[in-house]
Amino acid sequence: MATQDSDPMTNSSEGEKGLESSSTTEKNGSTQEGTLPFTAEREYVKGIKLILVLASATLATFLMMLDMTIIATAIPRITNQFHSVTDVGWYGSAYSLTSASLQPLTGKLYTHISSKRVYLGFFAFFELGSLLCALAINSRMLIIGRAIAGIGAAGLTNGALTILSACIPKQQLPVMFGIVLGLSQLGLALGPILGGTLTEYVSWRWCFWINLPFGGVVAIILVLIHIPDQIIKDKLPLRKLLPKLDLLGFGIFLPSAIMFLLALQFGGNQFSWSSPTVIGLFVGGGVTFIIFLGWEWRIGDEAMIPFSILRKKIMWASCVVRFFYMGDIMVVSYYLPIYFQTVKEVSPVRSGYYCLPVILVQMIFAVGVSGAVSKVGYVVPFMVACGVVMSIGDGLYTRLGPSTSTATWIGYQIVSGCGNGLGTTIPIIAIQSLLPAEEQSIAMAILIFCQNFGGSVFLICAQAIFDNKLHKLIAEYVPGADVSAVISAGATGWRNILSEQQVSGILRAYAGSIGGTFWLALGTSIGTLLFASGMGWVDIRKNEDEPVE
CATH class of the missing domain: 1.20.1250.20 (MFS general substrate transporter like domains)
Incomplete structure (x- = not known):
């Protein structure tokens, strides 16, 4: 039977040990044949530890949603400084392209690797992208920063929900999901307000600096607190882990998604909808996607997007x-x-x-x-x-x-x-x-x-x-x-x-x-x-x- 993947920081930190004492366990029912095994004792989180995890997940998701809209009211000042009116579309699309394209792969990562580690990894990319945007010396650097932030954003919502599902009994999850997603969506509304205020009274760069101190708090809390996984995960060497991630499938899906999203971005803007560029992107994306579906069908349940799940x-x-x-x-x-x-x-x-x-x-x-x-x-x-x-x-x-x-x-x-x-x-x-x-x-x-x-x-x-x-x-x-x-x-x-x-x-x-x-x-x-x-x-x-x- 597989053993649960533990976090080295969890075992080495004295502060962690103290916090772990507040965890509780509950008996879980029998497992079904053919599924990954559950622990005999299902571990949950309670008390101040649960409050901190809930607050961290909410704050991280809030920052991600804030980042989606905060730049809107800052764009005029950014274009004035970098003389980059022609790049305006890329400030948003660079973020959405990387975020959407990486999204399916996040499911595989959270399934086979410690949820806490994967979540912190994505959050690190989000913070790195914010840092690059805040320090940008030209429009190209800002676009690169937005793309890196989008990589991080790809795994934050899925990760937050995965972590909460592991920490909280099933019957309490609907309310907790409502709290996290409800409060997080304030970021969409507050983004333009906060972005306009910071741009007018401080600097547009603070639209990105603001993610760093709050993100640091989230990271510290999650590093110190032990977070259980939903399922027992085998400790696999890299050579055995990589095939389970369906990286070949992801390698086929990625250009398909990028071509289709670029076609949507270019159509009616840089190029007409009937232009060879837009038509070529749509055709290329469609053909590549058909190849991707064929590959996913061939490898069955090991696929990045398994048909056995989609059929339900x-x-x-x-x-x-x-x-x-x-x-x-x-x-x-x-x-x-x-x-x-x-x-x-x-x-x-x-x-x-x-x-x-x-x-x-x-x-x-x-x-x-x-x-x-x-x-x-x-x-x-x-x-x-x-x-x-x-x-x-x-x-x-x-x-x-x-x-x-x-x-x-x-x-x-x-x-x-x-x-x-x-x-x-x-x-x-x-x-x-x-x-x-x-x-x-x-x-x-x-x-x-x-x-x-x-x-x-x-x-x-x-x-x-x-x-x-x-x-x-x-x-x-x-x-x-x-x-x-x-x-x-x-x-x-x-x-x-x-x-x-x-x-x-x-x-x-x-x-x-x-x-x-x-x-x-x-x-x-x-x-x-x-x-x-x-x-x-x-x-x-x-x-x-x-x-x-």
């Missing part, structure tokens, strides 16, 4: 639901601030404050629903409710215009936040509750990849809708205006080239164009609703040791 109803349904759900979240998160900045004509920092209602309501509902689902036992009612309420909220967003009152747009955000919060943790809870422990890290990696991919795809679609409608509506509402000049002037710079009589028409054009993106968001929320019932009517309270088909 709860798995594929959760992935599709998350694909549409995150598409909705990203489209609204991106275009709601643009509405406030262009149509309501407020600063980027103030637009961040104006978006707080949806984030705060989502956080509250995420925590509450996570507790409720552990009592009810069924995930489908909550996911269906999520799709319904999100659809209502997105439908209301399509009504936003220049004359929309403050009370009205706050009300719309409250409805939207309720819908978002209803579905924040449901697919995660379903996978963690209904799949065997040895499959959960891989399943979570696949789920997170699908949600990131969905966000990227629908943001590109939203951008295309926005651009097309804006060209059309400016020509319609402001006859005689130079459409290209107005758009080139930027979302707020157009005031410098137009007369006061033309302002109302431009505001209507921007409102209508943004409304078009909210119609797309409505489509994604309907997609969420349509696939929600596919997650199955299985009681998560009664399936701790039963296989899921």
